[in-house]
Amino acid sequence: MFRAAIDAQVLLRDGEVFMRKRCPDHGWFEGLIYADARAYVEQARFNKPGQAPLRISTEVDRGCPFDCGLCPEHRQHTCLALIEVNTACNLDCPVCFANAGSGFNLTLAEVESMLDRFVELEGHPEVVQFSGGEPTIHPELIAMLDAAQRRDIRFTMVNTNGLRIAEGGPWFGEFAARRPLIYLQFDGLTDETYQVIRGAPLLETKLRALDRLAEADLHVMLVAAIERDVNEHEVGPLIEFGLQHPAVRGVMFQPVTHTGRHPDHDPLRRMTIPDVIRRIDEHPGGSFRASDFVPIPCCFPTCSSVTYAYLGDDGEVIPLPRVLEVDQYLDYITNRTLPAIDRDILHALEGLWSAGSVPGEPTAGRFACAACDIDLPALSDLARRVFMVQLRDFLDPWTFDVKKAMKCCIGILQDDGRMIPFCTYNTIGYREETRARLAARRRGRALPVATAVTAPPAAR
Ligand code: SF4
Ligand code: SF4
Numbered sequence: 001m002f003r004a005a006i007d008a009q010v011l012l013r014d015g016e017v018f019m020r021k022r023c024p025d026h027g028w029f030e031g032l033i034y035a036d037a038r039a040y041v042e043q044a045r046f047n048k049p050g051q052a053p054l055r056i057s058t059e060v061d062r063g064c065p066f067d068c069g070l071c072p073e074h075r076q077h078t079c080l081a082l083i084e085v086n087t088a089c090n091l092d093c094p095v096c097f098a099n100a101g102s103g104f105n106l107t108l109a110e111v112e113s114m115l116d117r118f119v120e121l122e123g124h125p126e127v128v129q130f131s132g133g134e135p136t137i138h139p140e141l142i143a144m145l146d147a148a149q150r151r152d153i154r155f156t157m158v159n160t161n162g163l164r165i166a167e168g169g170p171w172f173g174e175f176a177a178r179r180p181l182i183y184l185q186f187d188g189l190t191d192e193t194y195q196v197i198r199g200a201p202l203l204e205t206k207l208r209a210l211d212r213l214a215e216a217d218l219h220v221m222l223v224a225a226i227e228r229d230v231n232e233h234e235v236g237p238l239i240e241f242g243l244q245h246p247a248v249r250g251v252m253f254q255p256v257t258h259t260g261r262h263p264d265h266d267p268l269r270r271m272t273i274p275d276v277i278r279r280i281d282e283h284p285g286g287s288f289r290a291s292d293f294v295p296i297p298c299c300f301p302t303c304s305s306v307t308y309a310y311l312g313d314d315g316e317v318i319p320l321p322r323v324l325e326v327d328q329y330l331d332y333i334t335n336r337t338l339p340a341i342d343r344d345i346l347h348a349l350e351g352l353w354s355a356g357s358v359p360g361e362p363t364a365g366r367f368a369c370a371a372c373d374i375d376l377p378a379l380s381d382l383a384r385r386v387f388m389v390q391l392r393d394f395l396d397p398w399t400f401d402v403k404k405a406m407k408c409c410i411g412i413l414q415d416d417g418r419m420i421p422f423c424t425y426n427t428i429g430y431r432e433e434t435r436a437r438l439a440a441r442r443r444g445r446a447l448p449v450a451t452a453v454t455a456p457p458a459a460r
């Protein structure tokens, strides 16, 4: 069943930003959306005009967010597309926005057709990410990686909890030979954190997975779900750990999304991007400061912030915004009046400050070469010298905002040709619709698709 869309007020109160709304059936809701009101207002200047996808897939009928998608009203193309290859998992985490459990395994043929559709929608797409459930337990994942790499898609990622990787063995050898980029679920450096968020003491398993990935020379982004009073104190140590580990090219922090499966929470005390940045800033001896982070302009600016650092020979960590005025370049309001701006640097920064930017890849290295006044090693080594720290605050029923959804640049590819923006998929009811449709198909019973799929060309 789909949720209803209701009017909301965005309130600036006591230095923070809240969303307040009244549902006719359930009464008033209020949730914290950004713990820094001044930054929330100032970041409007990073709102870069969107770029339409090559093709759209649905008509406007009921209005956003019920026409996904992408429909003609959508304001951004897709930097990063996900394919959820299954709903099953080898963990049963108390915190799981995908609500993993029984459901479906996509077939290789279904995945091939989704990949073709992604190329059709985007032309030369940047990144496809295989996710789930847990994609590494899908029996055809390796064939799916091959299918992605045969197409004109620049990067292939796998989003994993790392359990199967930690086991090693012949499967891991075959998997590593495809050289996917790894998004490794890695919430902290203590068993207490894993016990609360993942339901098991997993630290040793996670470290083993990471060491196997290092031995195979694969590039890893650590992905940490951060919950208030659980692991917020681990934010700074996680970055310093990542800087030291040979496989790790960056850390992604995601405040826990209270959709799918999650424990009870207080929506007025949820973690937000400014809370995580504050913890990074306060970490004694930490390598990054609050002023190093700049919003990503291709989506709505308060959805995500990122920074990059150059890693020197002597262990020096040099955040890019300290050697280049990144925020001045990415200020899309003031820039219109600055004719002298260096377009090459702007384009390089736009590549980095994008949801499709990939840590540890040559793109990141090339940028640092063009933009910074740092004595650089050979280009082949350069990508390994760039370290990314990103924050992304997904929307949930307390914080869902149609203007953010309409500019979302992360999509979930569907078996019927649609691409549904990520937070809309998780929050509104599309995930449940897809799961029911695919599970019914596996049982040999077709369910109707809610929205008609069309493919009229749309100008970029
Ligand atoms: S989120 Fe985008 S694709 Fe979905 S209905 Fe809104 S504008 Fe259309
Ligand atoms: S959060 Fe990930 S690892 Fe945990 S149950 Fe869900 S899909 Fe599995």
Ligand code: SF4
Pocket: 299, 300, 303, 304, 392, 393, 394, 395, 404, 405, 407, 408, 409, 410, 421, 422, 423
């Ligand atoms: S996935 Fe959610 S948080 Fe990310 S850009 Fe889209 S709407 Fe914003």
